[in-house]
Each structure stands twice: as C-alpha cells, then as structure tokens.
Amino acid sequence: MEIRILNSEFIFRMTRVRIALATVFFAGLIAMVCRFVFGLSAVTNLNDQYPWGLWISLDVIGGVALGAGAFATAAIVYIFGQDQFHSLARPAVLTGFLGYLMVIFSLLLDLGQPWDIWHPVVMWQPHSAMFEVAWCVMLYTIVLFLELLPSISEKFGWQMPTRLVKSMYIPLVIAGIILSTLHQSSLGTLLLILPDKLHALWYTPLLPLMFFVSSIILGLAVVVFEAILVGRSMKIDEIPMLSRFTKGIPAVVLAYVILKLADLINRGELSQVFTNSMESGLFITEMLVIIIPAYLLLFKSIRSNEAGLLTTSIALIIGILFNRLNASSLGLAHYFNKVYVPSLTEILITLGLISLEVLIYIFVIENFPVVEEHSNGTDINNHSSLV
Amino acid sequence: MKWGDFMNRREFLKLGGSSIAILTVGGKSLPAMASEPLDLPNVNDNNTEQYAVLTDVTKCVECKMCQMACQSYYGLNGGQNVEDLSPEAWTFIRTVEVDVNGKQEKRNVRNQCFHCLEPACASACPVGALYKEESGPVVYEGWKCIGCRYCMTACPFGIPRYEWDSKAPLVTKCIMCFQRLKNGQQPVCTAACPSGATTFGKRSQLVELAQKRLKDNPTKYIQHIYGLHEAGGTSFLYISDVPFKDIGFREDVTKRALPDYTWDTMSKIPAIVVASGLSLVGAYSWTKFKTRVEGERGEDNGNKDTE
Numbered sequence: 001m002e003i004r005i006l007n008s009e010f011i012f013r014m015t016r017v018r019i020a021l022a023t024v025f026f027a028g029l030i031a032m033v034c035r036f037v038f039g040l041s042a043v044t045n046l047n048d049q050y051p052w053g054l055w056i057s058l059d060v061i062g063g064v065a066l067g068a069g070a071f072a073t074a075a076i077v078y079i080f081g082q083d084q085f086h087s088l089a090r091p092a093v094l095t096g097f098l099g100y101l102m103v104i105f106s107l108l109l110d111l112g113q114p115w116d117i118w119h120p121v122v123m124w125q126p127h128s129a130m131f132e133v134a135w136c137v138m139l140y141t142i143v144l145f146l147e148l149l150p151s152i153s154e155k156f157g158w159q160m161p162t163r164l165v166k167s168m169y170i171p172l173v174i175a176g177i178i179l180s181t182l183h184q185s186s187l188g189t190l191l192l193i194l195p196d197k198l199h200a201l202w203y204t205p206l207l208p209l210m211f212f213v214s215s216i217i218l219g220l221a222v223v224v225f226e227a228i229l230v231g232r233s234m235k236i237d238e239i240p241m242l243s244r245f246t247k248g249i250p251a252v253v254l255a256y257v258i259l260k261l262a263d264l265i266n267r268g269e270l271s272q273v274f275t276n277s278m279e280s281g282l283f284i285t286e287m288l289v290i291i292i293p294a295y296l297l298l299f300k301s302i303r304s305n306e307a308g309l310l311t312t313s314i315a316l317i318i319g320i321l322f323n324r325l326n327a328s329s330l331g332l333a334h335y336f337n338k339v340y341v342p343s344l345t346e347i348l349i350t351l352g353l354i355s356l357e358v359l360i361y362i363f364v365i366e367n368f369p370v371v372e373e374h375s376n377g378t379d380i381n382n383h384s385s386l387v
Numbered sequence: 388m389k390w391g392d393f394m395n396r397r398e399f400l401k402l403g404g405s406s407i408a409i410l411t412v413g414g415k416s417l418p419a420m421a422s423e424p425l426d427l428p429n430v431n432d433n434n435t436e437q438y439a440v441l442t443d444v445t446k447c448v449e450c451k452m453c454q455m456a457c458q459s460y461y462g463l464n465g466g467q468n469v470e471d472l473s474p475e476a477w478t479f480i481r482t483v484e485v486d487v488n489g490k491q492e493k494r495n496v497r498n499q500c501f502h503c504l505e506p507a508c509a510s511a512c513p514v515g516a517l518y519k520e521e522s523g524p525v526v527y528e529g530w531k532c533i534g535c536r537y538c539m540t541a542c543p544f545g546i547p548r549y550e551w552d553s554k555a556p557l558v559t560k561c562i563m564c565f566q567r568l569k570n571g572q573q574p575v576c577t578a579a580c581p582s583g584a585t586t587f588g589k590r591s592q593l594v595e596l597a598q599k600r601l602k603d604n605p606t607k608y609i610q611h612i613y614g615l616h617e618a619g620g621t622s623f624l625y626i627s628d629v630p631f632k633d634i635g636f637r638e639d640v641t642k643r644a645l646p647d648y649t650w651d652t653m654s655k656i657p658a659i660v661v662a663s664g665l666s667l668v669g670a671y672s673w674t675k676f677k678t679r680v681e682g683e684r685g686e687d688n689g690n691k692d693t694e
Binding site: 036039040041046047048049051052075078079080081110111112113114116117119120123124125126127128129130131132133134170174177178181182185189190192193194195196197205208 | 507510511512513514515516531532533534535536537539540541543545547548549550551552553554555556557637639640641643645646648649650651652653656659660663664667668670671674675677678
C-alpha cells in the first residue's frame with residue numbers, strides 16, 4: 001500500500017512493520033494528550049524523590065547520545081578526510097537531527113511549564129549545567145538543520161540554500177563538533193551535583209569525559225545500524241565499507257574501558273565492582289554488553305557479515321543507553337532505597353516518540369536525496385522497503 | 388483566636404519591646420535569650436552577615452506553632468497532622484521515636500529548607516528562578532521557572548516539593564520569609580515559637596550560641612552542629628541530644644559546597660572550546676595538505692606514465 005501525500009510526489013509505502021509503528025505512535029499520542037489534559041501525576045510515576053523519570057533518563061540523556069553519530073561521522077569524513085565513508089555522513093546527520101527533535105519533544109512533555117521552554121535564551125544562569133544543556137540543544141539543532149538543508153533543497157531544486165551551506169560547510173562541521181563535545185559532556189556535568197546520591201560506580205568528577213567518549217561509541221554504532229538497514233532497502237552492498245568503518249570501534253571502547261578502570265582505581269572504588277550488590281550487577285552487565293561486541297568486532301569474519309555487524313551494533317547501542325539509565329536513575333536507588341519504575345503511560349509515550357522518529361526517518365530517506373546514488377547505478381526510487 | 392490574629396498581636400507586642408538588646412556577642416545574656424524569640428538584631432548596623440535560624444531539638448514541645456504560623460501566613464492548607472513537606476506545608480514538626488539508653492522517647496524535629504550558604508538548587512536552576520538573598524533566604528521566583536526540576540534532583544536535603552497534580556506546576560519550599568526580613572521582621576515560624584526551640588539571628592551569633600550550649604552541657608548534647616559544615620554550611624542550624632541519623636537527618640551529606648562540583652567542569656568550558664576548535668582546524672588543515680601533496684604526487688606519476 002502506498003500513501004501519496006496531498007497529490008504530491010511524496011510517497012509513503014505502508015508495510016506491516018510501519019503499520020505497527022504507526023499504531024504505537026497513535027497510542028503514544030493519546031497518552032501525550034492525557035499528559036497535558038490531566039497533568040504529570042496522572043500519567044507518570046514521578047515524585048519528589050525521583051523528579052526525573054524515564055523521559056529524562058532515556059529520551060533526553062540517552063537521546064542526545066544517540067545523536068552523536070552525526071558529529072562523530074562528520075569528524076571522520078570531513079576533518080580527517082576519510083572520504084570513503086562519505087555516504088554515511090548525510091544519513092548520520094539526519095539521525096542526529098531527528099534525535100534532537102525527539103529530545104526537544106520529550107522535554108516539552110516533561111517540563112512543568114513547557115510554554116516557558118525559551119526562558120534560558122533570555123534568562124541567563126551560566127553556572128547551571130542545565131543552562132549549558134539548553135543552549136547546546138538549541139544551537140546544535142540549528143547546526144544539524146543547516147547540515148541537512150542541502151538534502152532538502154536539492155529535492156526541490158533550490159540552488160541558493162545548497163550553495164550557501166556548501167560554502168560554509170567546514171566551519172559548520174567544526175562548530176557542530178565543538179557543540180557536541182560540550183553537549184555530550186554537559187549531560188555528565190548535569191549529574192556532578194549528585195555526589196551523595198549517585199553510586200560511586202558512576203559518580204566521578206570525570207563523568208563529563210566518560211559521557212563524551214561513550215557517546216562516540218553509541219553514535220558510531222547507530223550509524224552502522226542504520227546503514228545496514230538503508231543498504232538492505234536500497235539494495236546497496238555497504239558491508240565492505242562498514243567493515244572498514246567498524247575497525248575503529250574496538251579502539252574507542254578500549255579507551256573507554258581503560259578510562260573507567262583507571263578512574264575506579266584512582267578513586268579507590270574498584271572493589272565496588274565485585275560486591276554482591278545490585279549496583280555491581282548493573283555495572284558489570286553494562287560493561288560486558290559493550291566489551292563483548294567490541295571484542296567480536298576485532299574479527300574480520302564478524303565485521304564482514306551483515307548479521308555480525310547488526311548484532312554487535314545493537315549490543316553497543318543497548319550497552320551505552322543502559323549506562324545512561326544507570327548513571328541517571330538506577331544509580332540513585334541505593335540512596336533512596338527505592339528503584340524508579342516508570343508508569344505504562346510513560347513507557348508508551350517513549351515508544352510512541354521512537355516510532356514517530358523511525359517513521360519520519362524512513363519517509364525522509366525514501367523521498368529526499370539523503371542516501372547518495374552509487375556509481376553502480378542504483379535507482380533511488382526503485383528500492384525495496386526500509387523496514 | 389485565629390492564627391493570623393495571633394501573629395499580628397505578637398508582632399505588635401514585640402515592636403514595643405524591641406529596644407532591648409537581646410543578642411550580645413560573647414554574651415553573658417545568651418542563656419536568658421534562648422527562651423525568648425528574637426527580634427531582628429539591629430538592622431541598621433553595618434553587619435551584612437547573613438541571618439540564620441537555630442533549632443534546638445531538645446527544646447521543642449510539639450506545639451506546632453511554627454508549622455501553623457507558616458501555613459496561616461502563606462495561606463497553605465497542610466493542617467496540623469502533616470507527615471511530610473508538601474506544597475501545602477513548607478515546614479512541619481516530625482515526631483520520631485528514638486532509643487535513649489534503651490528507653491523509647493519522643494523527639495520533635497522541625498523540617499524545612501536549610502537555606503544553604505551556597506545552594507545547589509540555585510546553581511542548578513538554568514533560568515535563575517532560585518537565588519540566595521544577601522540576607523540569607525534562598526528564594527524562588529515562579530514566573531521564571533520552566534519546570535525542569537533540576538533543583539529537586541540537586542538538593543542534598545531533598546527539600547523542594549513539586550505541585551505534581553497541577554497543570555502549571557511550580558516548585559514549593561520555605562523562603563525564610565524574605566519579604567518580612569526586608570521589613571525588619573523575623574520569619575513567622577521563629578516569631579511563633581514559644582519555647583525557644585527555633586530562634587532567629589545572625590548566623591555567627593547563632594553558631595556561638597549553639598557552641599556554648601554544646602560546651603555547657605557536654606553530656607546532654609551530641610557534639611555536632613548540623614548545618615555548620617553540611618553542604619558547605621547552611622542558614623538553618625540544628626543541635627540535638629540524640630544522634631542526627633535517628634531523627635531523620637542524613638549524615639552522609641558532603642561538606643563541600645555543591646555548586647563547586649559542577650563549577651569544576653563548567654569553568655573549563657572556554658578552554659575546551661578554544662582547544663577543540665584549534666585542534667579541529669589543525670586536523671582539517673593537515674588533511675587538506677596531505678590530500679594536496681598526494682594529489683600532486685599522483686599527477687606527477689600520471690604525467691610520467693603518459694610520457
């Protein structure tokens with residue numbers, strides 16, 4: 001089934017997966033309406049001890065990290081001149097942009113006074129980590145939009161925006177990387193004010209650095225994941241290129257693990273890893289879910305087969321998202337003697353937003369020149385469905 | 388008699404007697420003062436030191452006058468039997484059973500915002516809706532608030548309460564009657580206390596008073612002033628004859644001012660921007676240089692091949 005939007009040339013093909021995603025989105029939409037009609041207490045389990053729940057931990061703190069693929073790939077392609085990965089850059093920027101839109105949307109749902117979301121623009125408080133986060137979200141969303149603009153204007157044949165953006169593309173990329181460095185780390189800075197509450201396995205003055213390094217792992221894994229799906233649907237064999245692209249991931253993971261261990265030893269908290277507590281279980285799980293796939297990626301046989309790449313990238317994504325959940329919610333449980341359990345509506349809204357993002361991603365990929373046409377003459381309008 | 392009337396009468400009576408110097412530093416008259424609610428120590432002196440409140444847990448008689456005075460003054464509906472801080476109760480008396488030498492005894496503990504000297508909430512707030520007044524109170528301006536609740540996450544004492552049921556919710560907490568302080572009046576809670584359990588004054592004077600009580604009754608009091616160093620120091624101080632952890636106080640609160648933890652990193656932002664900017668420009672230039680050199684070499688080779 002195809003849906004032609006407003007008699008235009010835009011087409012959205014419906015598949016079973018997409019119908020499922022749309023259903024989840026509409027269920028989430030109803031929950032979102034409830035949130036605004038009945039207030040936060042009606043749809044969430046938020047309370048004075050846990051004023052932040054699933055939306056902040058996963059959608060915002062995790063969502064920003066999910067968007068890290070954009071700056072990491074841009075750095076690899078444009079700054080370090082790895083032109084062989086050029087075709088990964090635009091889809092990565094699209095993911096980043098949509099991810100940031102989702103972050104903003106989640107914030108609008110979570111804020112008590114969403115209509116005042118613009119306040120940090122005029123009411124400055126540069127001592128606040130949240131102020132830094134707010135500014136980074138704003139500025140980096142604008143940068144991502146500009147980086148994405150050529151894909152949109154090419155579709156409509158507009159010359160001016162494309163030329164304008166292309167003339168300042170490198171400064172834009174550099175600005176994007178600086179903003180991302182600040183932004184990814186600022187989410188760690190956000191948690192620095194919890195020295196008593198956050199468990200010693202996660203609380204460290206190096207939290208901003210940890211968040212920055214691990215966001216690169218997550219970002220690259222997301223780029224691999226989506227490139228496989230797009231490659232499948234466009235019938236492009238991306239595997240040889242991805243095999244080279246993923247070579248670097250074990251190195252970043254190794255750096256991250258060494259950083260974690262050195263920091264634990266330095267703070268004298270290494271023994272916390274081996275206690276018989278919920279926290280040590282969470283920590284070991286979190287680390288294994290990224291160490292094992294990184295180890296597997298050392299083998300060419302795994303890197304050069306689609307299932308291997310898909311499994312390892314999914315594991316890495318889950319591992320880092322789990323870290324964000326631990327550092328912002330589960331790591332507080334020992335302090336309150338209570339774990340935060342989100343309500344069903346909270347989960348539904350999160351799933352609804354993710355479904356919406358995937359649907360928009362598919363629509364843009366299929367209707368705009370985001371994925372480059374390869375020299376082998378793949379027709380962008382003649383491909384099987386993404387999912 | 389309504390609470391409002393009670394307050395007004397009290398204020399009126401005190402204005403009459405305010406010429407008596409109640410606080411004397413180094414003071415022989417201090418013990419006498421303890422049973423009497425303080426007036427503002429001479430407002431016109433050049434002493435810009437912050438005001439504070441000292442609560443002596445041993446002196447509280449569970450009359451809940453502080454609790455009710457606050458509710459009445461701010462129009463809150465918490466009532467007598469409050470069990471926790473809430474948007475309708477910014478201060479309340481918690482009665483706890485404690486084990487004193489094997490005997491179960493009751494202690495009454497006042498709870499409210501501690502008004503940190505360097506408040507975590509104020510440094511956390513992205514829009515400056517929370518800030519510390521020079522005179523001591525940590526104040527909240529609701530019209531600025533965007534509702535991110537970072538202040539609640541950041542507070543080391545778990546004080547701010549949110550209006551979860553509201554469709555335009557705000558943060559609520561004790562504001563130390565900052566408007567009254569501006570008018571030369573003390574907070575309604577300390578003004579209402581009949582037993583001298585919770586008293587108002589300049590912070591250094593109250594610390595001295597607390598130290599004197601600990602020194603004079605070394606066997607009675609736990610030798611610790613809660614709030615002297617907790618979270619880098621607070622404007623609300625406590626002394627007690629039973630361990631603080633037994634009356635609901637966290638003893639694992641850091642002694643360092645919380646904003647410092649964040650500022651350690653935040654202060655490095657300009658350096659990070661400059662360093663990452665320079666290294667990115669450097670890396671880009673190097674990449675360009677390399678491609679040009681390789682390109683030229685390639686061209687040379689190509690030329691040779693065709694020749």
